[in-house]
Amino acid sequence: MSRGNVTVIGAGMVGICCASYLQRARYQVTVIDPLAPGSACSFGNAGVIAPGACLPLAMPGLWRQVPGFLLDPLGPLSIRWRDLAGSLPWLMDWLRTSSPARARQISAAMRSLHRPAFDCLEPLLRDAGAADFITRAGQLYVSSHRDTVLGSPLAVELLREAGVRTEHLGPDEVRQLEPTLAGVRSGLLFPDNGHSKNSYRVVQRLAEHFVQRGGTVVPDAVKGFDIASDDVTTVIGACGIYPAGTSVVAAGAWSDRLAGQLGTKVRMIAERGYHVTAADSGEMPNRVISHVDHRIAITPMDIGVRIGGTVEIADVDAPPNFARAKKLLEIGRAVLPGARLDNVTEWMGPRPSVPDGLPVIDRSPHLRNVIYAFGHSHYGFMGAAPTGRLVADLVSGETPFIDAKPFSLARLS
Template identity: 40%
Template structure:
């Protein structure tokens, strides 16, 4: 049996049969459960809906290891006012939520300054360098290889000027060791992905190594089945609060269910983590970045690659032989109803950019990306107790960074030095 079991000495057998409890059964929570179980811990996972039922089911499925650039960037900031005036644009704030969103937006603006941008870029690149081998290892150990394909990634631009404006970003990626190929001219672009609109004629960037989870829900649920096979318990339950106690932490459940006490607790509840962190005295500026998509059935378009429509805020990815059109950012909290006009607007653009795309039979979806204003996830200990660790706020990179996050949390649980410096990801950094 590997790993450090020192925390298990504090277990109260009358209250819990588990060394560790993970709150959240999305991909981050389940990868964390995998790392803890492989360290020899008895793990219980709690989730209000069950494995892979939220953003881990509806995301674009991109293993986006090269995506190291912060969302808050000097170049992006210049476009924000124009986007905010368009309720269906790449970034919008619901008017009824604008006052509540203001503190997050102010921090987002501050994070776009040159010093902050470079610091965040360095931290994100460091985590993503850990993320790829960590994910590769997890895929092998959990037998998930048949859920992943090497689709390649094609970044598209509206003409030469738009491509030139991205020069600095690609230079940053090159310095970080990220490989790619610049395609020049319509013929070169069409050879990689036929059937695109004539507007994409000047230049594009292609990475043959871009990888895709074929169906995110199935990938997450297959991981859940693997965990259950090795003794991890996954239980539906609504967590209302977490409290430090001498034996570790008490998890207060809703619906009259008895509380659970465990020596070690991980909060990985995605966009719902903010309220639970507040019960521990941590005020974390986490927002729900509401993402929309439409999934089209097989035969909708002969999509070979992951397509990034730069400047338009959405992607097209090959999902389970169909096509998923998704992206955009809407700040509107957890409670407002979806505005599916946003997914309709993306689909209309996709039809213009991918002539021949058949839009019949599409399924619209909205999910809550847990996003921090500086783009970086929250990975670290609660101020209330070192036996309570946070693992949330990954924004667009939850799938990508999930296995690395699990490894880092397992290091903290075992009192091992983490594989990377976690200070940029501290829950207390704000």
């Protein structure tokens, strides 16, 4: 017997995992998105699943790098000049989060959400017959210039305090693990990490299974809401209206606009990432390679080798700068000299990011039947299943399986 109706706005990895966990909790769930499941950021991410991911992007000393962000449009982290004025308030808040004390708080929150990533995702994949899309082959961080991959003593401390297993490797040990890599001086292996062989197909399979179990996916764009007595009564789409029991806003980089219509202002920007994926690449690494010098990830997938990452801070609707993708291809050819990187596709996707890099997973402070689940920055794929489980706990009134306080809206006020 159904416990009630829930509308999930957003059919990316986060939205579909929310819908799946709500369905498992016996809710009748409708997902609304103008795009097919997994067609936005979920389509092109690196597919990394890292239970030990606990290093904030904004680490102490970040402010020293800001001039470089403005001067190099193809650098690992760049700011599009035309969008600087609109991004400036977010950037100032972002820099404020880079104190050692705040970095430790953010790190602990990241670890709490990501630690159960496999435990929360694997039951969904097994039920959907998609467990073979995930591999636990580890993740290897490398550098061509440093003797140690982690340049910050604080980063070393945060990993140790979080209990994350790592193995330091010299160039010969890296070559034994990954003979396809060139020019590596040092490595750091995270043996407990893994990745998806095809992130898009994972979301598709989860969505297909959700529908097979009685869920509904509606291709529509949410334009507004009817509100009465502190409740959303109707979700208004471009093509129809949908009665609202509980509404979950999980619309990625467009979530702040919907939250604003619901009376909640969240400072969020698009950290735009790019990738190139080379079909028929021949040589591929055996696991995800994260090259810290270039801030890229190289992922072996069933569709070929994917080279992706970097950050471009720009308006969510700004046209892509595919010169950044071509730069990724140039780096890939240097790092993987034996791979065939000719038959490639280019892609750009907007990562939703609030200044501290943590998602918002919380009830609306204004409306009794609205839950927010967005802002996962670089970690949407790995954080999606734990987020879905936490959202189901919040909707059903169960004790949250992890502490939800670090992901509350109150921290942003």
